[in-house]
Amino acid sequence: MASNIQGQIGKSHGQRVPPLLVVITNTLKNYPDGSQILKELIQNADDAGASEVKFLLDETSHSTNQLIHQSVAKYQGPALYAWNNGVFQEEDWDGIQDVGDSWKEKKLLKVGRFALGFISVYHLTDFPSILSNTNVLMLDPHKVIDLDGGLLIDLREFTAEQSIASHYECFHNYFGYNGSHQYDGTIFRFPLRIGGYETKLPNNIYNPAKVHTSLFAPFKCEIENCLLFMKYVNKITVSVKSHTGTQILYSAEVSDKFRDGLAKHRG
Numbered sequence: 307m308a309s310n311i312q313g314q315i316g317k318s319h320g321q322r323v324p325p326l327l328v329v330i331t332n333t334l335k336n337y338p339d340g341s342q343i344l345k346e347l348i349q350n351a352d353d354a355g356a357s358e359v360k361f362l363l364d365e366t367s368h369s370t371n372q373l374i375h376q377s378v379a380k381y382q383g384p385a386l387y388a389w390n391n392g393v394f395q396e397e398d399w400d401g402i403q404d405v406g407d408s409w410k411e412k413k414l415l416k417v418g419r420f421a422l423g424f425i426s427v428y429h430l431t432d433f434p435s436i437l438s439n440t441n442v443l444m445l446d447p448h449k450v451i452d453l454d455g456g457l458l459i460d461l462r463e464f465t466a467e468q469s470i471a472s473h474y475e476c477f478h479n480y481f482g483y484n485g486s487h488q489y490d491g492t493i494f495r496f497p498l499r500i501g502g503y504e505t506k507l508p509n510n511i512y513n514p515a516k517v518h519t520s521l522f523a524p525f526k527c528e529i530e531n532c533l534l535f536m537k538y539v540n541k542i543t544v545s546v547k548s549h550t551g552t553q554i555l556y557s558a559e560v561s562d563k564f565r566d567g568l569a570k571h572r573g
Contacts, residue, residue: 326447326455327506330428334508337426341525345532346423347388347494352536354392359539360481362387363522363546365514372471375451381433381497382472384514388494389481394438399458402443430512431496432505437477438492448506461487522555529558
């Protein structure tokens, strides 16, 4: 049956939208691997008006007993976290769904911070998740837990539902999140693609050692210059968490002495 506005003329035959995995794979070809991933996340935070960004390599693993689907148990291991003190709004949750859209043309500048550059995280992960404000989002391009490729959960349900308690464990006590129904910040969790399982994304193995050599080591030489080009972000910290505790590897901050002058430089 025709679905056009006349209702009876011809038949529907519009151009097909490429599958999500194809869009991500093709986009990754234009976004380099390495420390550029961190810089994309910092730029996202700056566009959100955040003043501080933290990266944490978590080398520990979490329980797999209570998951939304057992096929995602492989994502409970080592992960890269990115935190900033900005907060997702309703339009941000909507905007992150529109992979491949041109937000600049729409002039949705705040949502635009989740344009194509965010896809660079798929160099190292298959299952990103985001906790901010009153929600947690699990992005699932392989469509294992949700046929639309992602699941948005209210924090009240996320903290109370015992059947997904292992997912909650990945955020509890990270960056000050204590299980409240509202979080004044944003936590990204990127489980590392450590290998040993099938992925339909580029099979770029990312173990903790590669995070150190390909992300953290080169970014140490770039962190100060990175701050010079940010409008709001004034502090960046890079840390690692192991079974023995958490250690700051390095950090950079715009001092009070130079903040006013830098603000003028940034425009």
